[in-house]
Amino acid sequence: MRFTKDHEWVRLEGDVATVGISKHAADALGDVVFVETPEAGKSFNQGDSFAVVESVKAASDVYAPVSGEVVEGNAALASAPETVNADPEGEGWFAKIKISDASQVEALMDQAAYDAFLATL
Amino acid sequence: MSDQALKNTPLNAAHRALGARMVGFGGYDMPVQYEGVLAEHRWTREHAGLFDVSHMGQAKITGADAIAQFQRFVPGDYEILKAGKQKYSLLLNAEGGIMDDLMAGKPDHDGLYVVVNAGNKDADFAFLNANLAGDATLIVLDDRALLAIQGPEAAEVMAKHEPALAEMGFMDSARLMLFGVDCFVSRSGYTGEDGYEISVPNADAERVWNTILEDARVKPIGLGARDSLRLEAGLPLHGHDVDATTSPVEAALTFALSKSRKEAADFNGAERILKELAEGPSRVRIALHVKEGAPAREGAEIADMDGNLIGVITSGGPSPTLGRNIAMGYAPPAFAALGTELKVIVRGKPAAAEVVATPFVATRYYRKPKA
Numbered sequence: 001m002r003f004t005k006d007h008e009w010v011r012l013e014g015d016v017a018t019v020g021i022s023k024h025a026a027d028a029l030g031d032v033v034f035v036e037t038p039e040a041g042k043s044f045n046q047g048d049s050f051a052v053v054e055s056v057k058a059a060s061d062v063y064a065p066v067s068g069e070v071v072e073g074n075a076a077l078a079s080a081p082e083t084v085n086a087d088p089e090g091e092g093w094f095a096k097i098k099i100s101d102a103s104q105v106e107a108l109m110d111q112a113a114y115d116a117f118l119a120t121l
Numbered sequence: 122m123s124d125q126a127l128k129n130t131p132l133n134a135a136h137r138a139l140g141a142r143m144v145g146f147g148g149y150d151m152p153v154q155y156e157g158v159l160a161e162h163r164w165t166r167e168h169a170g171l172f173d174v175s176h177m178g179q180a181k182i183t184g185a186d187a188i189a190q191f192q193r194f195v196p197g198d199y200e201i202l203k204a205g206k207q208k209y210s211l212l213l214n215a216e217g218g219i220m221d222d223l224m225a226g227k228p229d230h231d232g233l234y235v236v237v238n239a240g241n242k243d244a245d246f247a248f249l250n251a252n253l254a255g256d257a258t259l260i261v262l263d264d265r266a267l268l269a270i271q272g273p274e275a276a277e278v279m280a281k282h283e284p285a286l287a288e289m290g291f292m293d294s295a296r297l298m299l300f301g302v303d304c305f306v307s308r309s310g311y312t313g314e315d316g317y318e319i320s321v322p323n324a325d326a327e328r329v330w331n332t333i334l335e336d337a338r339v340k341p342i343g344l345g346a347r348d349s350l351r352l353e354a355g356l357p358l359h360g361h362d363v364d365a366t367t368s369p370v371e372a373a374l375t376f377a378l379s380k381s382r383k384e385a386a387d388f389n390g391a392e393r394i395l396k397e398l399a400e401g402p403s404r405v406r407i408a409l410h411v412k413e414g415a416p417a418r419e420g421a422e423i424a425d426m427d428g429n430l431i432g433v434i435t436s437g438g439p440s441p442t443l444g445r446n447i448a449m450g451y452a453p454p455a456f457a458a459l460g461t462e463l464k465v466i467v468r469g470k471p472a473a474a475e476v477v478a479t480p481f482v483a484t485r486y487y488r489k490p491k492a
Contacts, residue, residue, distance in 0.1 A: 031159040033439040056158040
């Protein structure tokens with residue numbers, strides 16, 4: 001699993017990246033009450049806002065950690081947004097993206113680097 | 122505000138010891154949540170929540186002319202307010218705009234005790250200092266903390282500490298010895314629940330806070346849940362739902378305009394306010410159920426069914442009690458009738474909304490049985 005400085009994560013299987021927000025991000029948001037995930041077929045560049053996550057207090061953009069085309073958005077989050085708090089790096093995934101540039105994934109932080117980054121915050 | 126050092130309330134260390142997440146609010150370093158906004162919201166609706174609201178401004182206005190002078194800037198009748206009562210009011214500018222909303226009461230026989238919003242208190246107190254004439258003196262009580270205990274079990278919890286508190290009715294205001302110290306107590310709050318606001322000397326705040334928290338029915342509640350609770354109760358937040366451009370008529374706060382004061386028309390902004398009462402305002406605060414999609418928050422636009430933009434949301438979010446999204450905002454009176462179908466536009470997407478009555482969640486204030 002790889003991470004961005006904006007606290008998204010990426011898990012690559014073949015050329016499809018499953019992406020979500022890290023446990024750190026989910027904990028910082030607090031109770032998630034609404035998630036808007038992208039529809040299949042939409043394309044995003046790395047760094048584009050591709051989803052929205054809302055806590056009781058505020059709405060936050062989620063940025064595409066890699067460029068590519070959405071294969072599937074996690075529709076289950078519409079009716080169960082609390083999954084993002086319960087299992088942010090598993091069942092709480094946001095989308096599966098067919099990546100266009102594998103080197104973007106390689107350039108992201110691994111778990112150890114992300115943990116070290118979190119320690120600096 | 123953000124580039125200034127945040128101030129601490131006397132309970133700052135207590136919040137940190139409880140593991141609170143702290144944020145800047147109204148110039149203070151305040152707890153936004155302890156265990157989580159939803160859990161705290163629900164606990165307050167079901168049991169009793171304890172809030173640190175020491176960031177709010179407390180003051181006394183004393184002197185023979187205290188009430189007459191204060192009334193020049195508020196539309197409520199404090200002459201006829203009985204001793205031991207308080208009344209919600211609005212600090213008005215010369216144009217009839219709401220500089221702040223406030224509680225003012227008669228807890229003792231020494232003028233008025235006033236509580237104003239944190240973010241406005243410096244401006245409010247400067248204004249009053251500059252404008253109170255005659256024998257009227259503003260005494261800022263910055264030596265006091267303010268705690269609120271709110272929820273259906275609040276009265277039982279507090280009766281254990283002082284049985285006399287159970288005898289107070291909604292909006293009663295008292296000065297009494299509580300926890301061994303001189304306190305101002307009112308039976309009121311900002312959640313729609315029964316409860317009290319308790320003003321204690323700073324030096325005693327942490328002891329009183331911890332003593333109240335010893336009761337298992339009480340949990341500490343942060344500003345996050347305070348906001349969602351007040352939204353459900355339909356209570357406006359100054360700086361968001363009302364501001365210095367909003368009149369009491371636009372804000373749907375006409376209950377704060379006392380009959381005698383309207384007849385006398387002797388308060389700041391009376392001309393505009395009476396004109397709006399007679400002819401209707403150009404916009405009015407409305408409450409909405411947002412029936413689909415994301416929460417509509419401050420800044421989201423309101424459209425009619427033809428897509429014409431007619432107004433804006435001033436606060437909104439999920440209602441934990443109702444399990445649906447609720448909001449307040451402004452629209453022309455033609456769109457303010459209950460049941461009116463409207464659209465709210467969130468991130469470019471129109472979502473169905475309906476004008477509803479406030480409070481969104483029924484209030485449970487304690488009304489004393491008539492003797």
